[in-house]
Amino acid sequence: MADTNSRQETGSSKLREWMAFLFVIAVVVPVLSVAVVGGYGFIVWMLQVFVLGPPGHGG
Amino acid sequence: MKIISTLWNTLKRPPVHISLGVIIIVSFIAGVIFWGGFNTAMEVTNTEKFCVSCHEMEDNVYQELQETVHWSNRSGVRAICSDCHVPHEWTAKIARKMQASKEVWGAIFGTINTPEKFEGKRLELAQHEWARFDANGSQECRNCHDYDSMDWELMSDKARRFMKPAAERDQSCLNCHKGIAHHLPEEMNKGGNPLLADLLNDATSVSANKDTPYYSAESVDLYRDAELTELVGHLTIATEVAVLETQGGSVKLEIPGWRKEKGFGRVFYEDFGQNITNAVLDKDAAQDESLVATRERKEDDLTGLPWAKVTAELWAKKGAYLKGRDALWDTASEIYHDGCSVCHSEPDPEHFDANTWPAMFSGMVGFTNMDGPTQSLVLKYLQKHSSDYVDDGQNVDDGQAAER
Numbered sequence: 001m002a003d004t005n006s007r008q009e010t011g012s013s014k015l016r017e018w019m020a021f022l023f024v025i026a027v028v029v030p031v032l033s034v035a036v037v038g039g040y041g042f043i044v045w046m047l048q049v050f051v052l053g054p055p056g057h058g059g
Numbered sequence: 060m061k062i063i064s065t066l067w068n069t070l071k072r073p074p075v076h077i078s079l080g081v082i083i084i085v086s087f088i089a090g091v092i093f094w095g096g097f098n099t100a101m102e103v104t105n106t107e108k109f110c111v112s113c114h115e116m117e118d119n120v121y122q123e124l125q126e127t128v129h130w131s132n133r134s135g136v137r138a139i140c141s142d143c144h145v146p147h148e149w150t151a152k153i154a155r156k157m158q159a160s161k162e163v164w165g166a167i168f169g170t171i172n173t174p175e176k177f178e179g180k181r182l183e184l185a186q187h188e189w190a191r192f193d194a195n196g197s198q199e200c201r202n203c204h205d206y207d208s209m210d211w212e213l214m215s216d217k218a219r220r221f222m223k224p225a226a227e228r229d230q231s232c233l234n235c236h237k238g239i240a241h242h243l244p245e246e247m248n249k250g251g252n253p254l255l256a257d258l259l260n261d262a263t264s265v266s267a268n269k270d271t272p273y274y275s276a277e278s279v280d281l282y283r284d285a286e287l288t289e290l291v292g293h294l295t296i297a298t299e300v301a302v303l304e305t306q307g308g309s310v311k312l313e314i315p316g317w318r319k320e321k322g323f324g325r326v327f328y329e330d331f332g333q334n335i336t337n338a339v340l341d342k343d344a345a346q347d348e349s350l351v352a353t354r355e356r357k358e359d360d361l362t363g364l365p366w367a368k369v370t371a372e373l374w375a376k377k378g379a380y381l382k383g384r385d386a387l388w389d390t391a392s393e394i395y396h397d398g399c400s401v402c403h404s405e406p407d408p409e410h411f412d413a414n415t416w417p418a419m420f421s422g423m424v425g426f427t428n429m430d431g432p433t434q435s436l437v438l439k440y441l442q443k444h445s446s447d448y449v450d451d452g453q454n455v456d457d458g459q460a461a462e463r
Contacts (some may be wrong), residue, residue: 013069013075013076014075014076016065016069017069017074017075017076017077018076018077020066020069020070021074021077021082021085023066024070025085025086025089026089029089029093030093033093033097034097037097037153038153038157040150040153041150041153041154041155041156041157042154042157044150044151044153044154044157045154045155045157045158048154053190053194054190054191054193054194054195055146055148055151055154055191055194055195
């Protein structure tokens with residue numbers, strides 16, 4: 001009885017582990033990366049609009 | 060909430076069931092796929108097919124490009140949209156991609172979805188690109204075209220005469236080659252100077268108040284009536300006026316000035332004794348006392364000419380007046396510097412007095428490519444910054460300095 005229970009638990013924790021791993025790899029990290037790069041681009045754009053002016057020679 | 064806490068509980072512990080090796084390999088592959096996907100997305104959004112998938116681009120600028128040398132030429136090299144319009148350097152490129160969110164906005168809300176709307180915005184859009192090319196010295200042109208690789212011997216004489224000095228000064232290509240890939244804005248096809256058109260963009264709405272000075276951002280036609288049917292003269296650029304009344308698309312202007320009391324008094328000047336043109340009226344209007352009121356009379360000892368201080372009240376169109384003259388003078392100063400320094404270092408405006416400048420200027424202006432309206436702005440700038448208006452290095456721009 002206790003044996004089946006622990007096997008069941010093992011099974012569901014294994015599933016959970018895989019789900020979490022794949023979710024992070026396929027969704028969280030890509031979304032964060034795009035958000036970070038996009039955010040960086042947005043900040044540079046806003047700087048160009050308000051502070052730096054259009055991108056110039058090498059900078 | 061429960062899902063997130065379960066996820067977090069799973070993530071914060073070392074894995075029990077997945078081996079470290081599997082994690083490393085799967086993560087590595089996912090990283091490769093992400094990197095590849097990211098770059099592919101960057102490249103796809105840089106293709107011409109992607110750009111012209113919006114009909115705004117397809118129907119306007121893409122068609123215009125096809126008439127130019129950047130579309131077909133004897134060597135079979137051609138430029139696609141992104142070659143010229145997307146910076147190649149990484150940071151600037153990402154910033155430009157984010158900037159495209161504004162283009163998505165425009166596509167969704169139809170900012171330029173008809174040919175008329177597109178033409179209406181063309182000057183503004185073009186000016187954004189020109190400002191960018193100006194700041195980076197036309198870097199995107201020079202990714203292909205290089206001054207160092209130009210063979211002067213192979214150029215026509217005419218081309219060499221312009222290109223060689225440009226190369227020496229490392230000039231930005233778009234300084235001269237505007238409109239090389241797309242049509243020029245309508246304002247420019249009329250022969251107008253884009254810098255002057257730019258000034259008009261800043262023209263503000265006016266409020267009728269006798270004490271608020273406005274300055275004309277272009278030469279404005281003057282009419283006897285509010286319906287603007289009877290043309291009686293014109294106001295020159297950068298002239299101070301006051302708005303007495305507004306009616307529909309028209310404004311009633313009060314134009315102050317001085318004129319010579321010889322002949323018909325058709326020309327209004329800005330100050331006593333100074334030949335700085337403010338307005339030119341036709342003969343009948345100039346003599347019409349219901350339009351022109353005389354305030355004061357004074358004789359110029361230098362020339363023996365009698366002058367009269369006058370004001371005219373005439374109608375003109377709306378939308379051509381600025382709150383100050385700084386933008387006008389900045390533009391004029393830039394044009395003056397650019398036009399003259401091609402051949403020689405330009406004299407300071409205060410090197411001559413206001414009445415000497417017209418002759419000096421007309422003797423030299425033929426060597427430049429300034430059009431009529433530009434010439435009158437630059438001349439007025441020079442006269443208003445001449446020795447008559449400079450006091451101890453300080454420019455006195457209120458018309459008081461002319462009391463000689």
